[in-house]
Amino acid sequence: MAMPNDVMSTLTKEQLEERLVALHRASLDLVRDISLESLLKRIATLACEQANARYAAVGVVGVNGELEQFITVGMSDAEVARMAHPPVGRGLIGALMRSKAPIRIADIAGDPRSAGYPAHHPPMKSFLGVPIRLGNEALGQIYLTDKIDADEFSEADQQIIEMLASYAAVAISNARLYRELIQRDRVLTRRNENLALLNTMASTMSTSDDIDLIVRQSLGQLLSYLRLEVGEVFLRREDSEVLQMVHHQGMLIDRLWKKDQVLIGEDIIGATAKDNQPRLFTLPDKVLTSLNPAVQDTCLRYLACMPLTGRRGTLGVLVVATCHSQPLDELETQYLATISSWLGTAIENLRLNVQGKRLAILEERERIGMDLHDGIIQSIYAVGLTLEHARLLMSEDLNGAHQRIDQAIADLNSTIRDIRAYILDLRPRQLHDEDLMQGIQRLVNEFKANTLIPVILQGPADGFPGMTDGEALAMFHITQEALANIAKHARAKKVEVVVWKTSDRVLLEIHDDGRGFDPTKVHVTIGHGVSNMQTRARNAGGDVEIYSEPGQGTTITTWVPFRESIPG
Missing domain, CATH: 3.30.565.10 (Histidine kinase-like ATPase, C-terminal domain)
Structure with missing residues (x-):
């Protein structure tokens, strides 16, 4: 194989083959590394060794096309810490990010694309940059500076690093896929756990007709699962604009708010009930003027207000607070919203059930009144007419009057039987067997x-x-x-x-x-x-x-x- 003069002057055929074999063996280990951070460090270290460079770095491009990670080799942690900022993609680094071909120069300072260095950055002279690409997708770049045993990097160095970049592209892609898989697995696991808790809470909501019990158990299960420290539930009084705190849970503080009653539209609780919009806060917050001042003496850092909604509107507000170092993430917020919706629906159904029972009682009273009027009262009225007729007959037909009185007595006895039957099953048996x-x-x-x-x-x-x-x-x-x-x-x-x-x-x-x-x-x-x-x-x-x-x-x-x- 014919090689360029500069390669032949620095490397023999045997030396080049040894480097290729060593690169191949090392690259096989790269594709097995599924940790992106350790993988980038190994790529930079391997590039340094293969090109005999003093410094090396690997930059990874994010979805927005900017540097997402920048891993260096050759500088101490103290040197890195003294620099004003890490590279941001300007100068030669930016040029390489926009290029599909390698960049190899002898003097960085003399290149018009160079943008200089940030403060406390060590001086560097020779430069070799190779893009890391997988097909048409740009994944990152390998940067090498200061060739140790020569004034500049050779074409052989470039070829070796290009091969390394090919291996690195596959390894980085695999590591990203693995990281995404792990993240999806974690999300799936959390969602399964969420569903399990939802199933438990649904069982609680469907097997109890006690609103206080449902609120207490649901809030307790929610706080325990999300590891939240404090929770409160405000419920709207029926046919009223008043929201009443019906349950508080948490040992850090006995109440989160100054008042346990607010009107819809008043303060944060009332506003959440009015517009049905969740609210997330980082404590302390000047907006929360109605918050209990004692909250400042606790470790609580984040607070969320979630509306409890039903088909007919807002029934209340769920409030949770936590001492977590990080705010509630999107999945936790969605989960809170789901629990709030479930709890609101359960409370609404129970209230509708109570109203249904009240209506059933009223309808039963109406039916009883109708049955009494149509049956027993009419029978008694008929007896009255019979007795009135008997009175008229007393002076003209005594025997007929006695018959009417006997008939009235028989009718009263029949009515008494109807009343007894009605008391037994609340339904007069007027047709009998007819x-x-x-x-x-x-x-x-x-x-x-x-x-x-x-x-x-x-x-x-x-x-x-x-x-x-x-x-x-x-x-x-x-x-x-x-x-x-x-x-x-x-x-x-x-x-x-x-x-x-x-x-x-x-x-x-x-x-x-x-x-x-x-x-x-x-x-x-x-x-x-x-x-x-x-x-x-x-x-x-x-x-x-x-x-x-x-x-x-x-x-x-x-x-x-x-x-x-x-x-x-």
């Missing part, structure tokens, strides 16, 4: 006996096979309510009750020839009269229509869904 037509027939018989008003009842003798108990009971109670209203208000002389069916409905029409009324002026109140009938029909999937005019009587038409049963 079908719909039998039940309506009984109501009609009682109405005629109590009012002496004739009633015409028309309907299928076989009833309505396939009608559900709920649909039949709705029709029964609507009939009972309508007949009671006729007895109390209509002053009718005749009543007609017609029940029939279509392919998908059972219909009921009750008509009287009484004095009628103006439907637009009827006061509809929940639990009474017309409203009861509408509620019962709609609960069964049907509806009620009322037609009436003063002096023209009243017609009530109601329907419920019906699907006729098919014989087996």
Whole structure:
């Protein structure tokens, strides 16, 4: 192989082969080094040895194209410390960073690209710089200065360092990939740990209906996992603009803030609840005027305020504080935000559950009132009409009066049985074992006996096979309510009750020839009269229509869904 004169004058063929073999062996160790910092030091040391240089350095380029790391060999730690600053990428270093080809010069000071040295930098003369590239990607550079046994670096030195740069490119790329892998593994491990804690907290939130217990356990688990020293939870009072501190945890201080109650929009806590934006602070901070002055006497250095949000807005604020030397990182902040969202949702669900129970109680009270009005109260009213009729008969038909009194006693006993049954299961058994037509027939018989008003009842003798108990009971109670209203208000002389069916409905029409009324002026109140009938029909999937005019009587038409049963 033909070699340049300067190489042949300084190196024999055997010497060059020895250097190449030594470089190859050393470079194999480079690619095994997975620590980027120690790798850069080894590259610089190996470059010094191979080129017989006094000083060497390896610069690594970051994603922004600037020097990210600069490792030197040949200068003592004291010499490095005395320099005003490390290289920043100017002069020959900057030229090499922008070049794809090596730079080799005999005198640094005489080169127009040289920018001089910072204060206390040792003098240097000869220079050899080689880019470290992997394909088209620039990873860094190898710098060599002051050839020890010659005035300048040779072409052979350049070739050796270029080979070293090729090995270094692979080694640096591997080390970076390994570092990224380790970082991703750490992030994945933390995320798995986060998920494990989230699962634990979710179990706590889903198995308890005690807000105080959920807040206490969730905050304790959070502080323990993130190794935070102090935590507090402020919750918004229902239907109020007041935020109340409901729980404090941490031995360093008994409270973080001057007040345990703030209005939404007031101070830092109120502002966080108002705009739903997390806030991070480094203590001390002049903005935190509402902070407890005793915080200054603790080791607390960082504080975070996280909104507790639900689907209907802000429910409170979570506050944590720590003595860590470093602020909360992005992953920890995201985790805090997730916990805050979960806790807010859990509190909202519990409050909605409580409201649902309250509503259920109110609805049950309404149902009880409606059932009492439609059933027991109407029965008692009917007894009153019977006794009133008996009083009228006392002077004309004593035997008939006794019969009416006996009937009233029987009706009262029946009502007592209904009351007892109602107390037992809060549902009067008005239909007993009857079908719909039998039940309506009984109501009609009682109405005629109590009012002496004739009633015409028309309907299928076989009833309505396939009608559900709920649909039949709705029709029964609507009939009972309508007949009671006729007895109390209509002053009718005749009543007609017609029940029939279509392919998908059972219909009921009750008509009287009484004095009628103006439907637009009827006061509809929940639990009474017309409203009861509408509620019962709609609960069964049907509806009620009322037609009436003063002096023209009243017609009530109601329907419920019906699907006729098919014989087996």
